[in-house]
Amino acid sequence: MSAIKTEWLSNVKGDILAGIVVALALIPEAIAFSIIAGVDPMVGLYASFCIAVITAFIGGRPGMISAATGAMALLMVPLVKEHGVQYLLAATILTGVIQMVFGVCKVAKLMKFIPRAVMIGFVNALAILIFMAQVPHFVGISISTYLFVIATLIIVYVLPRFFKAVPAPLIAIIALTAVAIWGKVDIGTVGELGAITQALPSFLIPHVPFSWETLQIIFPYSISLAIVGLVESLLTASIVDDMTATESNKNREARGQGIANCITGFFGGMAGCAMIGQSVINVKSGGRGRLSTLVAGIFLMFLILVLGGLVVQIPMPVLAGIMIMVAIGTFDWSSFSYVRKAPKSDVIVMLTTVVVVVITDNLSIGVIVGVVLSAIFFAAKISRIHVEHDSINEADESINQDVVYRVKGQLFFASVEGFVDAFDYEVTNAKIVLDFTDAHIWDDSGVGAVDKAIIKFRAGGNDVLVRGLNDSSERMIHQLAVYRDPNAGLKSH
Amino acid sequence: MYSHLLLAADGSSNATRAAIAAANLISAMPECRVEVLYVIDPAKVKDEVLHAQNHEEIEYNRRQKLMPVQEELEKRHITYHITMINGEPGSAIVEYADQHEVDLIVIGSRGLNTLREFVLGSVSHNVVKRAHCPVMIIK
Known part of the structure; x- marks a missing residue:
C-alpha cells in the first residue's frame, strides 16, 4: 500500500507538469508515426492514449512513457499496405499476448544476452529508417516545402535555448500551421493523409476472419513487434533507472507492455512501446511517478478532443522536420568514435545490425542477426586454445x-x-x-x-x-x- | 579559510586542470573538507546506458572518468570523497552546494567561444550566475 502511495503521490506537482509537457510533445510524434505506418492519425493517437494510461497502472517502471513509436510503426508498414488496418489491430492484440507470455517467462533476463553492439546498431538503424521515411514528404515537392522543413528545424533547435516551458516541436507546429493557413501556402497537410475523429476510442473487435490464414498473416508481424517493443522498452527502462537512480521490475514491465498492447488493439490503436526520447523529456521535466504517465495520456486525449479539427491542417513538412529531429536525437552519435575504438568484432556486429535492418526494413531481423553474429564471434574467441x-x-x-x-x-x-x-x-x-x-x-x-x-x-x-x-x-x-x-x-x- | 570545497568534475581535461588548481589551494588549508562532485547529465544517460552492458559497467565507466582528478588529489595526499548526483549539471551543482553548506565551488571552464557557448551553454557561467557562495573558475 505504501509502495502504491509513493509510486503515485510522492511527486504530484512535478508529475502533473511533466505529464502535460510530455502530452504536448507526444501529439506530433503520434501523428507522424501513424503516417509512417500508413494509417489514420487517430490510430496512433488512440494507441498513445491507451498505452500511456494502461502502463501508468501496470508498467514496471514508474515515470517511463510508452505510446505509439517509430520502431513499431516501421514494422507495420507492409502489413497495413497489403492487408489494411483491421489486420494491424489484430496483430496488435496478438503482439500483446506474445509479450505477456514473454513477461510470464521472465524474458527480461534474456536482455543481458543482447550485446551493446546490437543495441547501438538498433538505435542507429531506427534513426536511419525514421529519417528515410520522411524523405518522400519533403524532397522534390516544392520550395515552400523545403522552407517549412528548415523553419521547423530552426525552431526546434534554437528555441529551447531561450524558452523551455512548452516543447519546441509543438510551438513549431502551432506557429507554422498558422503561417500556412493565413499565408494561404499551398502545401501538403496531415488531412490529405488521414482523418481525425474527435471522439474517445471505443471497444471494437477487429474485422478479420478468425481463421488459421489470418493467424499466418499476422503472426510474423506480431512476433517482430513483440521483440522490438520489448527491446526498446527494456532499454528505455534502464535509461530511466539510471536517470532517476532507482530500480525497476523488468518482467513486470514486459507483462505490462503486453497487456497495454492487447487492450489497445481492441480500442483501435496500433502497437506501441516505451519511448526513449519522451521518457527523457518526462524525467527532465520533473516527472518521476506513475501519475506523470497517466497525465500524459489523458491530457493528450483531451487536446485531441478539443483541438482535433486543427490537426488536419498541420503542414506535412513541419511533421517531417520534427521527425528529422527525432531521428537525429535517436542516432547514437558516439558511434563514430565507437567504430574507431571498439574491438573489431563488436564494430562488425554493430554495422551488420544496421545494414540488415536498412535492407530488410525490419528491426527485429537486425536484432536477431546481430545477436547470432556476436554469439558466433564469442564462440570463435573462446574456442581459441x-x-x-x-x-x-x-x-x-x-x-x-x-x-x-x-x-x-x-x-x-x-x-x-x-x-x-x-x-x-x-x-x-x-x-x-x-x-x-x-x-x-x-x-x-x-x-x-x-x-x-x-x-x-x-x-x-x-x-x-x-x-x-x-x-x-x-x-x-x-x-x-x-x-x-x-x-x-x-x-x- | 574555507571549510567545505566542492570540486565539480566531469571527466574532461578542464576538470583535471581544475583539480590541479584546487589541489594547490587545498594544500594551504588542511582543515578543509574536499568533495568531488560528478553530475550525471540526463542528456548523456542514453549514450552511457547504450554503451555499457549492465548497470555495473555504467558505474565503472563513470568512476573511470574521475581517475585523472583523483590522481591529482592523491599526488598531493589530499583526502576527499566522491559524490555522484543526477541532474542538469549547472543547476545540480548549485543546488547541491546550497544544500550541503559548501563554501567554495571549484569548476573548470571549457573556454567556448561566443557561438559555441550560445549553442552548447556554459556550465561554469551558469554556476557563477546562480551560486550563493564563492566560485572559482579555472581557465
Whole structure:
C-alpha cells in the first residue's frame, strides 16, 4: 500500500507538469508515426492514449512513457499496405499476448544476452529508417516545402535555448500551421493523409476472419513487434533507472507492455512501446511517478478532443522536420568514435545490425542477426586454445626427455580441433607432460580430444603425464576418459 | 579559510586542470573538507546506458572518468570523497552546494567561444550566475 502511495503521490506537482509537457510533445510524434505506418492519425493517437494510461497502472517502471513509436510503426508498414488496418489491430492484440507470455517467462533476463553492439546498431538503424521515411514528404515537392522543413528545424533547435516551458516541436507546429493557413501556402497537410475523429476510442473487435490464414498473416508481424517493443522498452527502462537512480521490475514491465498492447488493439490503436526520447523529456521535466504517465495520456486525449479539427491542417513538412529531429536525437552519435575504438568484432556486429535492418526494413531481423553474429564471434574467441611447448632439450628429440605442453584456454566441442593439432606427434620415447593448469575441460568432446592426443603420443612409445587439471575437469576425465586404460587404442573413438 | 570545497568534475581535461588548481589551494588549508562532485547529465544517460552492458559497467565507466582528478588529489595526499548526483549539471551543482553548506565551488571552464557557448551553454557561467557562495573558475 505504501509502495502504491509513493509510486503515485510522492511527486504530484512535478508529475502533473511533466505529464502535460510530455502530452504536448507526444501529439506530433503520434501523428507522424501513424503516417509512417500508413494509417489514420487517430490510430496512433488512440494507441498513445491507451498505452500511456494502461502502463501508468501496470508498467514496471514508474515515470517511463510508452505510446505509439517509430520502431513499431516501421514494422507495420507492409502489413497495413497489403492487408489494411483491421489486420494491424489484430496483430496488435496478438503482439500483446506474445509479450505477456514473454513477461510470464521472465524474458527480461534474456536482455543481458543482447550485446551493446546490437543495441547501438538498433538505435542507429531506427534513426536511419525514421529519417528515410520522411524523405518522400519533403524532397522534390516544392520550395515552400523545403522552407517549412528548415523553419521547423530552426525552431526546434534554437528555441529551447531561450524558452523551455512548452516543447519546441509543438510551438513549431502551432506557429507554422498558422503561417500556412493565413499565408494561404499551398502545401501538403496531415488531412490529405488521414482523418481525425474527435471522439474517445471505443471497444471494437477487429474485422478479420478468425481463421488459421489470418493467424499466418499476422503472426510474423506480431512476433517482430513483440521483440522490438520489448527491446526498446527494456532499454528505455534502464535509461530511466539510471536517470532517476532507482530500480525497476523488468518482467513486470514486459507483462505490462503486453497487456497495454492487447487492450489497445481492441480500442483501435496500433502497437506501441516505451519511448526513449519522451521518457527523457518526462524525467527532465520533473516527472518521476506513475501519475506523470497517466497525465500524459489523458491530457493528450483531451487536446485531441478539443483541438482535433486543427490537426488536419498541420503542414506535412513541419511533421517531417520534427521527425528529422527525432531521428537525429535517436542516432547514437558516439558511434563514430565507437567504430574507431571498439574491438573489431563488436564494430562488425554493430554495422551488420544496421545494414540488415536498412535492407530488410525490419528491426527485429537486425536484432536477431546481430545477436547470432556476436554469439558466433564469442564462440570463435573462446574456442581459441593455445598450447605452449617447452622442451628441455630442443636439439636432440630422439632420446628420452621431458617435453612439457602447457594448455591454455577452454577445451570444448568448438576448440578440440585446434587442440589435437597443436601437438607434435613425431616425438618418440619421450616423457611428455600435458599441463592443464590454465585450461578447463567442458564436455565429452574435450575429454575425447585429450584421449586422442594421449593415445597418439603413446603410439610413438612416449610416456604421457597429465597434470594441473582443476576439480571439475578432473571429474570429467575421471568419468569419461579412456586413456587411463593402458590398452586403449584410437579405435575406441 | 574555507571549510567545505566542492570540486565539480566531469571527466574532461578542464576538470583535471581544475583539480590541479584546487589541489594547490587545498594544500594551504588542511582543515578543509574536499568533495568531488560528478553530475550525471540526463542528456548523456542514453549514450552511457547504450554503451555499457549492465548497470555495473555504467558505474565503472563513470568512476573511470574521475581517475585523472583523483590522481591529482592523491599526488598531493589530499583526502576527499566522491559524490555522484543526477541532474542538469549547472543547476545540480548549485543546488547541491546550497544544500550541503559548501563554501567554495571549484569548476573548470571549457573556454567556448561566443557561438559555441550560445549553442552548447556554459556550465561554469551558469554556476557563477546562480551560486550563493564563492566560485572559482579555472581557465
